[in-house]
Amino acid sequence: AQKITQTQPGMFVQEKEAVTLDCTYDTSDPSYGLFWYKQPSSGEMIFLIYQGSYDQQNATEGRYSLNFQKARKSANLVISASQLGDSAMYFCAGNKLTFGGGTRVLVKP
């Protein structure tokens, strides 16, 4: 079984600042992957970034990057230079089709 935990139910961030969203996972598989999705208030789920367990470097996609620490079993999402449009729910998910409970981010102008 694969368990995904997001411990931050919600957080505020000032526009243009960086924010880190926590995600920890529990799996016995040596090969696994972790995804981050964004869910704006409109409700759709949008894929942001992926990290594989064998990837040598932390994944980056534009303003999104993953702080992947295998020893701590964490895959934290970092959003740099926050924008008002980043206000949304963010979900961490594993490749075994399990999702964390989500973190709501509200960007303040």
Next chain:
Amino acid sequence: NAGVTQTPKFRVLKTGQSMTLLCAQDMNHEYMYWYRQDPGMGLRLIHYSVGEGTTAKGEVPDGYNVSRLKKQNFLLGLESAAPSQTSVYFCASSYPQGYEQYFGPGTRLTVT
């Protein structure tokens, strides 16, 4: 390219009624999934399919049935709706499991 579409977008059912949710994808994905999302929570997997004619149970399959008669379509059925099935239902598709999923816009179902 429509991606993943879901029909209907909204539905209200009375307890005991039945209905079918339709999911269609035009990306030639092998894998398709049905999730439910309850208020303030993450997604939970109901059923999934790894190819035409195959289905498998997810985390919360009770009260639901699915069928994948065509590669591009994945149907979710509720035979006898219960208030506990009030939720937002998302369909998704992907290349093999482990690739990012593409989600439909969701169906908001209320059972009274």
